[in-house]
Amino acid sequence: MLKDPKIFLEKCASIIGGGYVFSSPLDMEPFLVDWNKRFRGSALAVLRPANTSEVSRLVSLCAEYQIPIVPQGGNTSFCGGGIPSQDVSSVVMSLNRMNQIREIDSENNTITVDAGAILKNVQLAAHARDRLFPLSLAAEGSCTIGGNLATNAGGVHVLRYGNMRELTLGLEVVTPTGEVWNGLRGLRKDNTGYSLKDLYIGSEGTLGIITRATLKLFPLKSVQITSLIKVAHIEQVIQLFEIARAELDSSLTAFELICPKLIELAGIANPKLSIPMRLDSDWFVLLEYSGSESWSRGQELVEALIATCIERGLVSDAVIAKSISQAKHLWEIRELVPEAQAELGPNIKHDISLPISELVSFIKIAETQLKSLWPDIEILVFGHVGDGNLHYNIAASTRELSSQHETRRTQVSEIVHDLVYLRNGSMSAEHGIGQAKLEELPRRKSQVEMALMKSIKLALDPRNLMNPGKVLI
Numbered sequence: 001m002l003k004d005p006k007i008f009l010e011k012c013a014s015i016i017g018g019g020y021v022f023s024s025p026l027d028m029e030p031f032l033v034d035w036n037k038r039f040r041g042s043a044l045a046v047l048r049p050a051n052t053s054e055v056s057r058l059v060s061l062c063a064e065y066q067i068p069i070v071p072q073g074g075n076t077s078f079c080g081g082g083i084p085s086q087d088v089s090s091v092v093m094s095l096n097r098m099n100q101i102r103e104i105d106s107e108n109n110t111i112t113v114d115a116g117a118i119l120k121n122v123q124l125a126a127h128a129r130d131r132l133f134p135l136s137l138a139a140e141g142s143c144t145i146g147g148n149l150a151t152n153a154g155g156v157h158v159l160r161y162g163n164m165r166e167l168t169l170g171l172e173v174v175t176p177t178g179e180v181w182n183g184l185r186g187l188r189k190d191n192t193g194y195s196l197k198d199l200y201i202g203s204e205g206t207l208g209i210i211t212r213a214t215l216k217l218f219p220l221k222s223v224q225i226t227s228l229i230k231v232a233h234i235e236q237v238i239q240l241f242e243i244a245r246a247e248l249d250s251s252l253t254a255f256e257l258i259c260p261k262l263i264e265l266a267g268i269a270n271p272k273l274s275i276p277m278r279l280d281s282d283w284f285v286l287l288e289y290s291g292s293e294s295w296s297r298g299q300e301l302v303e304a305l306i307a308t309c310i311e312r313g314l315v316s317d318a319v320i321a322k323s324i325s326q327a328k329h330l331w332e333i334r335e336l337v338p339e340a341q342a343e344l345g346p347n348i349k350h351d352i353s354l355p356i357s358e359l360v361s362f363i364k365i366a367e368t369q370l371k372s373l374w375p376d377i378e379i380l381v382f383g384h385v386g387d388g389n390l391h392y393n394i395a396a397s398t399r400e401l402s403s404q405h406e407t408r409r410t411q412v413s414e415i416v417h418d419l420v421y422l423r424n425g426s427m428s429a430e431h432g433i434g435q436a437k438l439e440e441l442p443r444r445k446s447q448v449e450m451a452l453m454k455s456i457k458l459a460l461d462p463r464n465l466m467n468p469g470k471v472l473i
């Protein structure tokens, strides 16, 4: 740790201006605690550069003083990825002033944006030019493109458009020594050696700071039909998915699973949100169809799909949105789920991914095992079931204290993740490792894979100055 940080902080101020170097506890507070209030850290300062050149100069300065850097975007990470450790040795580098949309190339169908651009603003900029940027998640009003890239974010449209890695063509990155790599190429084909872009995406700020990105755009679909569908058993959810995928093909743009308790909680979190059907079934699916034909044709297709599934006994009831505002209403229920659940108190969260063929057996066996040990816990499941991604969360029973629930965190997660890995799944589908799953990662990946990851880290950041204590121990 620096004996006297004053000179270092003055040098930071000479690069970005004193008003953008936060070092008082009050100014730094929002940057030092995560969205779920599970992780809290300390820092020497929060630095807020305005452009790539300032990032580069700050990183060079930190390298000279050997000060670790924790990159941060919208601070919506679920695994403490953007929160520093407790030891006041590092700086948080917030990219939130670097938020410009730089260019939309309509012919190439690409958009180039600063890393601190808010995801929602990128979607809106694309929309204004009759294009779609399809990444969509409940935190889209706060999370940034840099954070989305660093975590390889997923969300509700991965089923059709892929996650952030698949949506990205080029990056600009400041390396741990402060050099700028300009890889902002809008190419769909580029086989010129190792794909550094793919290495930086998902690296959670441990290999460098992403400062800009060139992203893919898609044609805007004129029609979106959204339906909330009631299903009795998890087997039927999977059968419904198979039929929907076959009938709607690439027009099936979302297939989200929600358990009834979470819909009820969303209704409590926002009492203005009316729930359009009785919550008297084990599962609900939010299905979205996107197409380019007329609204009535889209409605016909979704109605026919649901009629077929009712006939086959897979679906007991469904609501199909009749207007854009009704569709928004249904999506609002889904988007409120993470927030509503956070209100419930401490949850033991899991962001798991499984082959779709293994979902049924996982859900059944996990419930049996967990309930045999703790009969009163509540298992709250939602997620992007069309991608095999479940947010499998365990809440304490209403009679228990949160501290009681907290003591079983490791044991619960061990059971859940063991079942996931037995089925060739992953313990992080889209949120990343951060500090939450740091210790577990070496137990879940092979020694070969861990050694390769460590070699890459050592080659790019030998002094471990980029987001230390995240991803790799």
Ligand SMILES: Cc1cc2nc3c(=O)[nH]c(=O)nc-3n(C[C@H](O)[C@H](O)[C@H](O)COP(=O)(O)OP(=O)(O)OC[C@H]3O[C@@H](n4cnc5c(N)ncnc54)[C@H](O)[C@@H]3O)c2cc1C
Binding pocket: 035, 070, 071, 072, 073, 074, 075, 076, 077, 078, 080, 081, 082, 095, 115, 116, 136, 137, 138, 139, 142, 143, 144, 145, 146, 147, 148, 149, 150, 151, 152, 153, 154, 155, 156, 204, 205, 206, 208, 209, 210, 211, 338, 339, 430, 431, 434, 467, 470
């Ligand atoms: C309500 C809610 C719903 C969510 N739903 C989803 C979902 O559906 N799908 C999903 O994938 N995630 C979801 N998340 C998690 C979160 O929103 C994503 O991980 C998001 O991509 C993080 O972006 P951010 O800008 O907030 O990043 P931060 O939280 O600030 O940082 C996340 C990680 O990225 C690193 N980082 C940030 N910016 C940079 C940069 N410019 N260069 C290098 N590293 C950087 C940080 O160091 C950290 O490791 C949700 C979160 C909330 C609160």
